[in-house]
Amino acid sequence: KCKVHERKFNALPNDSVFKTEAYKTALxxxxxxxxxxxxxxxxxxxxxxxSRPWAWVSNQKNDFxxxxxxxxxxxxxxxxxxxxxxxxxxxxxxxxxxVKNHARRWMVSQEWLAHPDNQKFDAPGFVVDxxxxxxxxxxxxxxxxxQK
Numbered sequence: 001k002c003k004v005h006e007r008k009f010n011a012l013p014n015d016s017v018f019k020t021e022a023y024k025t026a027l028x029x030x031x032x033x034x035x036x037x038x039x040x041x042x043x044x045x046x047x048x049x050x051s052r053p054w055a056w057v058s059n060q061k062n063d064f065x066x067x068x069x070x071x072x073x074x075x076x077x078x079x080x081x082x083x084x085x086x087x088x089x090x091x092x093x094x095x096x097x098x099v100k101n102h103a104r105r106w107m108v109s110q111e112w113l114a115h116p117d118n119q120k121f122d123a124p125g126f127v128v129d130x131x132x133x134x135x136x137x138x139x140x141x142x143x144x145x146x147q148k
Contacts, residue, residue, distance in 0.1 A: 002029040008071040018067045022133035026061055027068075028101045030094050033057075038084060050086035056093050056118070061107040092118075093126040099141045102128045 005027050012019040038048040053062065069083075096102050105127055113122050121127060128140035 001032050001035065002027060004073055005032070005065075005068055007074050008068045011071045011074050012067065016067065018064050020133065022106075022130070023064050025104050025131070025133065026064060026107055028096075030096050030101050031103060031107065033065075034089060034091070036086075048082040048084050050084050052086040052089045054093075055088050055090040056103075056108055056112045056121070058107055058109045093121045095125050099124075099128060099144050102126065102140065104128060104130045104134075104140070106130050106134065 009019070009024060009027060033054060034052045035049050036052070038046040038050050040046050093103050093108065102124075103126060108121075108127050112118055113127070124140075124144055129138075129143065130136055131139035133139075
């Protein structure tokens with residue numbers, strides 16, 4: 001899934017607001033939406049998969065992913081699996097070991113993060129600052145390594 005998104009990202013028009021290193025930070029396998037096989041009434045797979053977006057994702061990240069998904073895959077697979085948009089699921093932001101793969105602040109809905117049950121995720125183990133590509137003085141990796 002991530003490789004397809006990377007190919008589609010590279011296929012974005014050069015003048016696209018989304019074709020920047022800033023947005024490319026969202027193309028991490030750990031930050032992709034949940035997918036599952038679609039099952040019919042008889043309990044058999046339909047050959048399609050359902051993509052279930054996370055509730056914590058910002059509109060800005062959703063807009064970016066929609067623009068990427070709208071691109072034709074420059075290297076389409078021999079067998080294409082149909083993608084069906086599923087319901088939003090409220091799972092926590094994944095805790096990721098490598099700082100470079102963490103959710104950036106722009107990717108996370110500030111309304112979701114402000115909810116009392118979710119404020120515990122507003123921590124460097126889950127969400128980091130956006131970094132130099134977004135005009136900040138340092139990348140999260142630099143900030144966190146300096147704190148150690």
